[in-house]
Amino acid sequence: MRIFTPVRCLNRDQIKRYHLGQMTDVEQHLVEHHLIECDLCHDALQTLEHPSNLQSYQQLSTQLSQYIQKEYATSAAVPQRPLKAPVAKLQKHTERRSFADSAQSYFWTVVFLAFGGGGIYLLQQHLKNRPPLSTLPLRTADALVLPAPRGAEVGDFQPAVVTQPQATQPEPILIQAKYSTRDTPGNATAALNALPPADTAQKKKPPVKDSAVPKLPPADTNARSAVAQAAPPPAETPKEQQKEQPKEEPKEEKAPEKTRAAADNENEPAPAKSEANKPANGDDYVFRSAMQYQQQGDYNEAINQYRRLSDRGKYAERARYNMAICYRDKGQKGKARRMLKDIANSEGAMKSQAQEALSAMN
């Protein structure tokens, strides 16, 4: 069917041939078919039916065609006008977009700097408000003391051992053996044989001065050395401390006052310095705190601290010497002399200093 075949309007050649009658029947029929529905072509053919219009028609149509081709077809100058607007819009759009991108980058930079500055400020505030460093050694000392096996090996295991379980570990048996050797010097050799070889290695360390030493008579050198070897300072449990402290303190209080010379306090920091290289433990802390109290003039507290060390550990002799100095400075010279005499009569490392202090007091 012809209804689905698109029929265009008449072109120049078709109009010319239609007027000249040079069309085929089919082509003429299609043109007339188109003329039914196209008023433009119908009026155009009606106009061109007059021969007077043909000449002007050809002339004007040629000129108009040239005008259109010049105006709309490939002209390079004319299209600049309509192209200006899109180009300007495109430039504005790109400018806006670049501005938005830069603004966004600036924003994120500022946010990053603000967060960084805030974080640094908070860190500084946190460091300022941190607890003072003077309290930290206490914790580290406790932390070092807390593990049971380690404290037992080192031999200075004293203050914070209250939390240590005793039933689950084999150490209490070993510790009990040491404890028995110290209380009964006669059994020291037997207990010494029962000790593991690790303890014998501990004997060679300098802090051999044990609290058991002053209990022995000076003449009994064999027993004293055996006890010194058998009872290294570390092997004490909290129960031992609790039991020993009440026993030892009355002895110190009941000791008779004797006149003795006191030694200078300048000698005191030397042993502390020598011990500084060793790991901190309870005795170190107690000794240092006692020295601090002594330097600050709080002799009563210093004496109390020294008293805790006077019967045991490597600081026993030094503690008793410093306690005598405290008594001397406090005004109780009789007590100070008596303690210095005891130290001078003993064979300890502080013998010469005690003698000097005694001579100075006299």
Add this chain to the structure above:
Amino acid sequence: MHLQLNNLSDRELLLRFRKFREREAAGALLDRYSHLLVAVCLPGLDAQHPAETVLPELTHRMYEQLSGANGKVNELLYGTVQQYFGRTRKGGGYQPAIRELESRVELSGNNPIEKMALAGKLEQALGRLIPEDMYLLGEFYRNTSP
């Protein structure tokens, strides 16, 4: 480029002009109907309406209207010329039902199913015509067809 545009149909040229604002497409379309424009305008040209003024102005009007045109260009051009010379259209144009039918015929394109459906509807409509009209249509379409 211009030769390639001349091979395109009116619908494709209009589409390119609307979508891409191709001035050349509009130029090809106006050039295609320029001779008809001259022929239609010839009766109205006189001293007050010289060809040097009327034809470029009508061309410019057509160019402005092409951006919003979605129908047939020949009808648009004819309506623009009639409006320019203050004339009224003959018969007031097609009826809406005929326009709808024409648009359906154009949209059917190469779809055979749609074409068969339209052919069936047309045959039914032709069957309802009076014998005289049926004879006239039969003579016009069938006897002159190759």
